[in-house]
Amino acid sequence: MKHLLRRSHVAVLLAAGWLAGCGSSQNASTSNGTTASTGSATPSVRFLSMDYDPVSSALQKKIVEEFNAQNKDGGKVEIDIIPWNDGHQKLQTLISGNQAPDLAIVGTRWMAEYNKAGLLADLGDADKNGVKTSEFVPGVLKAGRIDNKLVGLPAAASVRGLYYNAAMLKKAGVTPPKTWAELQTAATKIQATHPGVAGFGVQGKEVETDLYFYYFLWGAGGDILGADGKSALTSPAATEALDFELGLVKKKLTQPQPTGYNREELQDLFKAKKVAMIITGPWFAGMLKKDAPGLDFGVTFIPGKSAAVVPAVADEVVMFNSSGNKELAWKFLSYWYRDANRLAWAKASGMIPEKSTTARNPELTGDKHRAFFIAALPKGRYVPTHPNWEQMANAVSDSVQQALLGQMDSNTALQTASTKIDELAQ
Amino acid sequence: MPPVAAPLASETLRHREARVGLLCLAPAVALLAIVFLYPIVSTLLDSVSHVSALAGRTGGPTAKNWQSILSDPAFLRGTLPRTLFWTIGVVSLTILCSLPAALLLQERFKGRKLARTLVLLPWAVPLPISAIIWKFIFNGQLGTLNGLLAQFGIAGPVWLAEAKTALPIMIWVGVWASIPFTTVTLLAGLQGIGADILEAASLDGANGWLRFRAIILPLLRPVLNVAIVLNTIYVFNSFPIIWVLTQGGPANSTDTIITSLYKQAFRFSQPGQAQAMGVVSFVVLLVFSAWYLRLAEKDTQ
Amino acid sequence: MLALVLRRLALLVLIAVMGAPFIVMCLTALKPSIEIATHPLLPATWVWDNLLAPWRDKLPLFFRNSLLLATGTTLLNLLLALPAAYALARLPTPGKKLWRQALIATQMFSPVVVVVSLYRLASSARLVDSLAGLILVNTAYSLAFAIWLLTAYLAAVPDEIEEAAMVDGCSRLSAFWRVLLPVARPGVVTTIVFVFIGAWNEFVIALTFLSSEQNKPLTVGLHDYASAYSPQWNLLMAAALWAIVPVIALFAFIEKHLAEGLTAGAVK
Numbered sequence: 003m004k005h006l007l008r009r010s011h012v013a014v015l016l017a018a019g020w021l022a023g024c025g026s027s028q029n030a031s032t033s034n035g036t037t038a039s040t041g042s043a044t045p046s047v048r049f050l051s052m053d054y055d056p057v058s059s060a061l062q063k064k065i066v067e068e069f070n071a072q073n074k075d076g077g078k079v080e081i082d083i084i085p086w087n088d089g090h091q092k093l094q095t096l097i098s099g100n101q102a103p104d105l106a107i108v109g110t111r112w113m114a115e116y117n118k119a120g121l122l123a124d125l126g127d128a129d130k131n132g133v134k135t136s137e138f139v140p141g142v143l144k145a146g147r148i149d150n151k152l153v154g155l156p157a158a159a160s161v162r163g164l165y166y167n168a169a170m171l172k173k174a175g176v177t178p179p180k181t182w183a184e185l186q187t188a189a190t191k192i193q194a195t196h197p198g199v200a201g202f203g204v205q206g207k208e209v210e211t212d213l214y215f216y217y218f219l220w221g222a223g224g225d226i227l228g229a230d231g232k233s234a235l236t237s238p239a240a241t242e243a244l245d246f247e248l249g250l251v252k253k254k255l256t257q258p259q260p261t262g263y264n265r266e267e268l269q270d271l272f273k274a275k276k277v278a279m280i281i282t283g284p285w286f287a288g289m290l291k292k293d294a295p296g297l298d299f300g301v302t303f304i305p306g307k308s309a310a311v312v313p314a315v316a317d318e319v320v321m322f323n324s325s326g327n328k329e330l331a332w333k334f335l336s337y338w339y340r341d342a343n344r345l346a347w348a349k350a351s352g353m354i355p356e357k358s359t360t361a362r363n364p365e366l367t368g369d370k371h372r373a374f375f376i377a378a379l380p381k382g383r384y385v386p387t388h389p390n391w392e393q394m395a396n397a398v399s400d401s402v403q404q405a406l407l408g409q410m411d412s413n414t415a416l417q418t419a420s421t422k423i424d425e426l427a428q
Numbered sequence: 429m430p431p432v433a434a435p436l437a438s439e440t441l442r443h444r445e446a447r448v449g450l451l452c453l454a455p456a457v458a459l460l461a462i463v464f465l466y467p468i469v470s471t472l473l474d475s476v477s478h479v480s481a482l483a484g485r486t487g488g489p490t491a492k493n494w495q496s497i498l499s500d501p502a503f504l505r506g507t508l509p510r511t512l513f514w515t516i517g518v519v520s521l522t523i524l525c526s527l528p529a530a531l532l533l534q535e536r537f538k539g540r541k542l543a544r545t546l547v548l549l550p551w552a553v554p555l556p557i558s559a560i561i562w563k564f565i566f567n568g569q570l571g572t573l574n575g576l577l578a579q580f581g582i583a584g585p586v587w588l589a590e591a592k593t594a595l596p597i598m599i600w601v602g603v604w605a606s607i608p609f610t611t612v613t614l615l616a617g618l619q620g621i622g623a624d625i626l627e628a629a630s631l632d633g634a635n636g637w638l639r640f641r642a643i644i645l646p647l648l649r650p651v652l653n654v655a656i657v658l659n660t661i662y663v664f665n666s667f668p669i670i671w672v673l674t675q676g677g678p679a680n681s682t683d684t685i686i687t688s689l690y691k692q693a694f695r696f697s698q699p700g701q702a703q704a705m706g707v708v709s710f711v712v713l714l715v716f717s718a719w720y721l722r723l724a725e726k727d728t729q
Numbered sequence: 730m731l732a733l734v735l736r737r738l739a740l741l742v743l744i745a746v747m748g749a750p751f752i753v754m755c756l757t758a759l760k761p762s763i764e765i766a767t768h769p770l771l772p773a774t775w776v777w778d779n780l781l782a783p784w785r786d787k788l789p790l791f792f793r794n795s796l797l798l799a800t801g802t803t804l805l806n807l808l809l810a811l812p813a814a815y816a817l818a819r820l821p822t823p824g825k826k827l828w829r830q831a832l833i834a835t836q837m838f839s840p841v842v843v844v845v846s847l848y849r850l851a852s853s854a855r856l857v858d859s860l861a862g863l864i865l866v867n868t869a870y871s872l873a874f875a876i877w878l879l880t881a882y883l884a885a886v887p888d889e890i891e892e893a894a895m896v897d898g899c900s901r902l903s904a905f906w907r908v909l910l911p912v913a914r915p916g917v918v919t920t921i922v923f924v925f926i927g928a929w930n931e932f933v934i935a936l937t938f939l940s941s942e943q944n945k946p947l948t949v950g951l952h953d954y955a956s957a958y959s960p961q962w963n964l965l966m967a968a969a970l971w972a973i974v975p976v977i978a979l980f981a982f983i984e985k986h987l988a989e990g991l992t993a994g995a996v997k
Contacts, residue, residue, distance in 0.1 A: 095694055261589045267569065455808075470846040537737075665839030
């Protein structure tokens, strides 16, 4: 049955291929990675990357082109850059269709899932393949290790910090907050002295809505998963954290309707001086200097209930086991990780260099905001790796949204998320 | 030529032509069989099997997929009734807007052709692109609507941030997108009725409404039924509007079965549950169509 | 008189509402970025270059893909639908009624309901992330409609015309080609336009099947851009403007056949 289906498909495919003739012959060399890897003479590697912003996407493409230019006889790399919001879905689709790329940039949060399904290649022999692991910032390789197997190399590392509008803080007579209490006071005073400005921004939509809650959860000393691998969201710390986040919204110390704002829209509010403090990553400093040159801002650690929080996120580059051209993939990776390329990447994307050799570069350390994030990276705290993490994160995100919308109180919201997480934890 | 030979020859000719006919149909039928039958069977099978996003069907039969969607209050008490609300809302409002639209465009006046073209135009535009434009119009920060409100000193809300505003907006965009097709169908129906009857029943005068109900509506009934059934199928299965406007968020509060299915399959790696939802949506549509067409048949009798 | 004024007014409102998004699209497309937040309707500075900007970006690629996709679908569709319609309209094909009912039945389905299975089917045939796979699925989903429409047109041609041609020594094929098809031309043109527009506008299958930017048509390309972190709305609207130009032109071209086309499958 299956064979029969396939054969008739080939016939129809031939017809369609003939019809689309001019098109397929034109782009066969650039777009059709699967044909290339199954039979053609020059090997090719398909690299599915993610879109950080237009500038760094252009850089990613440029690096690939440069590699291809100097590797003319050794095969070529084809890069596709897709939006983060569709990233997991797209990879999922490709994998389930046996069309996994050779290399991909993934969120750390997806790695465990792919690793459990046996899809990820062991990158433990990186050193033999021209990627020196000793050059990475201590600790940053941890994020790519699952059960002592190195499955991902850091491709874009960031630490999150609290951005504040220095002029507004000054006018309100407050210093950058170090604790929750100070954050709340600062927001109140800013709003009193700046009508129409929201003291603090809360993200409530799309990717990282859950992370915005973990900023507070970790700040209260709580965690997402307990030592037993089950949900720890029913702890008093978790309730306290969500109550604090919701409290800011209810006291109108944030922009109204947080569920209408994703990370970028929150950043846009800060740029437009409609919000005085937000939490986001290192890239935002560069954006501010470019898009809002007159805005006097500062970055500090995210306030916790009593101690500061240093959440870190590392996106990783992984290699799929199904790759037919691991050698070429490694060759490309060693090129990708050259200091000059990583420096260009850090400058374009605003991410923190994951290699100490790059991080030492005075071009980066000379900038006080970048220096803050570079220094913070080794202390970074990551979300757990779990094969079902994406769904767990979604459960948390849903609950947080429902709480923000006032459809659930914090206890019910956390209980709901916990139940789902426990189901997923098994 | 012997007298019996002629019918005999035409008999074999008929046979040959019948064979040619089947041969002509074969390629089309083959493609339809592959693209329709295989996925339907596979969807049914998946819904009662263990399915992995990464490896396909791994075992079965199991009731697991059905249990998990039927025990999920978010699906039973959220997505399912919301899908019906969305469908009924869009279809009924569309009919309500399209009937007068068709009557207005039926009249003879200068520039009628242009008016018709303008009203029907959205039909030709890709839905995702229309939806992107609407998404911009309702954008909280930059959108046209809030920009206009601001000129009157009103600070508009972030329209798509909450279901209570996002859902009506979705329905509105759905209606807007369905009006052209429905209007054109009803226009065709009105043309079938004939100008003299319409002229006689034109909406002028005090009892225009009565005449409309007594004369036009009954004659329009068959076309109206078609418009309702087709719209229901289209709207129920609609994906781009919701996907572009909210992706079903926040917290799945604007999901319909279709968007929920898509997310289960491609975002949360639950293809089995997605396939069960696919079966649900198919059954709902089948039951509706059968019920409605029977009702319509009784009606006309 | 009052009623007439009211009716004309209602018509104007209707046209305004249906056209509003396109007006917003055009005006936004011509604004500089900084005016998007400050000028909800008319721009203060008209930036005509915005219209060209997408052509310097990825628009040519997306446009080419949409064109290939829609043309490929239309050609394959005609290749399959014309013989099938001929068989149903003019040949003593057995089981005609059954075939027609089966064709209507396919109209009940939307690809999104079985998208998971379709995806798996396509990937087992190695047709994922290729325009060929999309062309096949699009063709299948527009085929029933095309056959239906063409059958109606071909059946409407009087038998005598075809018979006369065959008496003149034409074979069935050449009678079809030289006589029947020209007579049924409006139907063929309408079918072509419908199928083309349908393929140009298709979204969910393309969204699911394609991952390479190289292969993306306008619908998916613009959707990706709109859901990216901070879209530049003015340029997005300019691209949207270009994306709808071909379908609008085609639409205007067959507008007078639209009603019969849309309802051919339905009313009969």
